[in-house]
Amino acid sequence: xxxxxxxxxxxxxxxxxxxxxxxxxxxxxxxxxxxxxxxxxxxxxxxxxxxxxxxxxxxxxxxxxxxxxxxxxxxxxxxxxxxxxxxxxxxxxxxxxxxxxxxxxxxxxxxxxxxxxxxxxxxxxxxxxxxxxxxxxxxxxxxxxxxxxxxxxxxxxxxxxxxxxxxxxxxxxxxxxxxxxxxxxxxxxxxxxxxxxxxxxxxxxxxxxxxxxxxxxxxxxxxxxxxxxxxxxxxxxxxxxxxxxxxx
Amino acid sequence: xxxxxxxxxxxxxxxxxxxxxxxxxxxxxxxxxxxxxxxxxxxxxxxxxxxxxxxxxxxxxxxxxxxxxxxxxxxxxxxxxxxxxxxxxxxxxxxxxxxxxxxxxxxxxxxxxxxxxxxxxxxxxxxxxxxxxxxxxxxxxxxxxxxxxxxxxxxxxxxxxxxxxxxxxxxxxxxxxxxxxxxxxxxxxxxxxxxxxxxxxxxxxxxxxxxxxxxxxxxxxxxxxxxxxxxxxxxxxxxxxxxxxxxxxxxxxxxxxxxxxxxxxxxxxxxxxxxxxxxxxxxxxxxxxxxxxxxxxxxxxxxxxxx
Numbered sequence: 040x041x042x043x044x045x046x047x048x049x050x051x052x053x054x055x056x057x058x059x060x061x062x063x064x065x066x067x068x069x070x071x072x073x074x075x076x077x078x079x080x081x082x083x084x085x086x087x088x089x090x091x092x093x094x095x096x097x098x099x100x101x102x103x104x105x106x107x108x109x110x111x112x113x114x115x116x117x118x119x120x121x122x123x124x125x126x127x128x129x130x131x132x133x134x135x136x137x138x139x140x141x142x143x144x145x146x147x148x149x150x151x152x153x154x155x156x157x158x159x160x161x162x163x164x165x166x167x168x169x170x171x172x173x174x175x176x177x178x179x180x181x182x183x184x185x186x187x188x189x190x191x192x193x194x195x196x197x198x199x200x201x202x203x204x205x206x207x208x209x210x211x212x213x214x215x216x217x218x219x220x221x222x223x224x225x226x227x228x229x230x231x232x233x234x235x236x237x238x239x240x241x242x243x244x245x246x247x248x249x250x251x252x253x254x255x256x257x258x259x260x261x262x263x264x265x266x267x268x269x270x271x272x273x274x275x276x277x278x279x280x281x282x283x284x285x286x287x
Numbered sequence: 288x289x290x291x292x293x294x295x296x297x298x299x300x301x302x303x304x305x306x307x308x309x310x311x312x313x314x315x316x317x318x319x320x321x322x323x324x325x326x327x328x329x330x331x332x333x334x335x336x337x338x339x340x341x342x343x344x345x346x347x348x349x350x351x352x353x354x355x356x357x358x359x360x361x362x363x364x365x366x367x368x369x370x371x372x373x374x375x376x377x378x379x380x381x382x383x384x385x386x387x388x389x390x391x392x393x394x395x396x397x398x399x400x401x402x403x404x405x406x407x408x409x410x411x412x413x414x415x416x417x418x419x420x421x422x423x424x425x426x427x428x429x430x431x432x433x434x435x436x437x438x439x440x441x442x443x444x445x446x447x448x449x450x451x452x453x454x455x456x457x458x459x460x461x462x463x464x465x466x467x468x469x470x471x472x473x474x475x476x477x478x479x480x481x482x483x484x485x486x487x488x489x490x491x492x493x494x495x496x497x498x499x500x501x502x503x504x505x506x507x508x509x510x511x512x513x514x515x516x517x518x519x520x521x522x523x524x525x526x527x528x529x530x531x532x533x534x535x536x537x538x539x540x541x542x543x544x545x546x547x548x549x550x551x552x553x554x555x556x557x558x559x560x561x562x563x564x565x566x567x568x569x570x571x572x573x574x575x576x577x578x579x580x581x582x583x584x585x586x587x588x589x590x591x592x593x594x
Binding site for chain 1: 359379386414430
């Protein structure tokens with residue numbers, strides 16, 4: 040346990056020293072928030088069709104929390120893990136009998152912590168700039184956050200386990216992140232997407248994570264269907280990652 | 288004396304490539320044991336099998352009485368490794384790395400002292416990426432030693448170190464042994480092996496081609512020794528009567544006597560007897576370098592080997 044704690048602490052410091060991931064996690068969602076906030080404002084669609092009938096910012100804040108989670112999970116974690124393998128850091132850990140659980144566990148912990156920090160920053164900014172709706176059921180939102188962040192951590196570990204080099208992991212992660220950004224619910228509202236886009240959106244883990252966060256936030260209640268989907272993604276990713284994890 | 292490492296008929300292949308064909312040796316407790324050989328000879332693979340980082344195809348392996356194939360996790364807590372192809376995260380600081388690796392071990396250790404011993408105290412807050420090659424190497428060796436292991440594997444430890452740092456590293460290796468640890472040193476520097484190792488195994492093409500103390504190997508394989516001096520005298524035929532002398536060659540005033548046995552003492556005695564006392568009488572003993580050449584047909588630093 041002390042090893043895991045110490046590794047997490049060191050990894051957290053390393054995370055903060057890596058400008059690219061810090062920008063992706065903390066700054067980029069903020070920029071997107073202000074651009075879209077400036078464009079759409081926060082007045083609900085009078086016909087109640089777009090943005091699930093709520094104000095654009097009320098819709099987007101939980102969606103961007105999903106985006107923050109996706110960026111640490113898809114961009115930061117896989118690149119870091121693949122770079123560790125490529126450069127022989129994992130080999131060095133193995134030679135010191137560091138269990139794989141500690142290596143992966145510290146990465147997951149850093150992902151959760153940095154996603155939480157990014158989300159709080161986002162909420163603070165949204166609160167200052169727009170009078171957005173505070174979460175309807177805060178405990179459920181926290182639970183949804185934990186489930187979503189775990190799910191993207193597992194996805195990140197999976198990418199980091201499967202992709203051979205840091206470069207490949209970075210490319211794949213950023214590509215997935217952008218696809219999910221545009222159609223997964225954090226870009227244009229789902230109501231304006233074409234049917235085929237909406238079908239693809241259903242396949243992105245981000246859309247499910249976002250709905251899981253939005254429902255208790257906006258007062259639509261806990262979404263059990265999305266809970267199952269998100270938990271399923273977590274379990275499947277973790278199992279495959281476990282199967283393909285390589286130290287070198 | 289008891290063997291802390293036993294290795295019998297180790298074999299390891301990667302696909303069709305035979306990395307280690309048939310390697311056997313034993314290392315005693317408290318020894319500094321050298322594994323020498325050209326690149327691709329199988330030294331690193333042998334060591335990796337002993338560390339439990341690779342599974343041997345065949346052979347009997349024991350390190351500290353443990354089987355690296357089945358008891359690797361326990362074994363690795365009692366050994367220290369400096370690996371050839373490994374690195375640390377770019378942005379980790381020297382003290383953070385030592386602190387972290389000290390926590391991997393079971394016992395409380397004083398990583399601050401380790402940092403000082405290896406001359407890293409001034410670089411304590413520098414990141415791994417900002418260190419010079421030699422400093423990185425010293426940090427990696429320090430990490431191998433931070434948990435006071437019983438057996439230490441050092442793979443090309445002094446590669447990348449400047450001559451001054453190499454001498455310091457040699458002293459530290461001797462200090463590790465003083466503390467009671469056993470050291471396995473993989474190197475292609477013959478002077479290093481000769482200066483440090485109690486015994487060496489010369490590995491070539493996956494097999495041990497010679498095993499013994501450096502002086503034994505030199506005596507057995509290196510060929511004749513040579514004594515040189517300057518003398519104005521031309522008739523030195525009486526030197527051939529000195530036991531062990533095989534040849535006497537002149538090159539201007541410089542005379543070179545080749546032969547075996549205690550050549551220097553006998554030649555010196557004969558010279559004095561004939562009233563010659565050259566100031567520059569010198570003994571050129573063959574080194575492990577010659578042993579290596581005789582056994583493998585190669586010089587160690589040939590074929591663009593990375594220094």
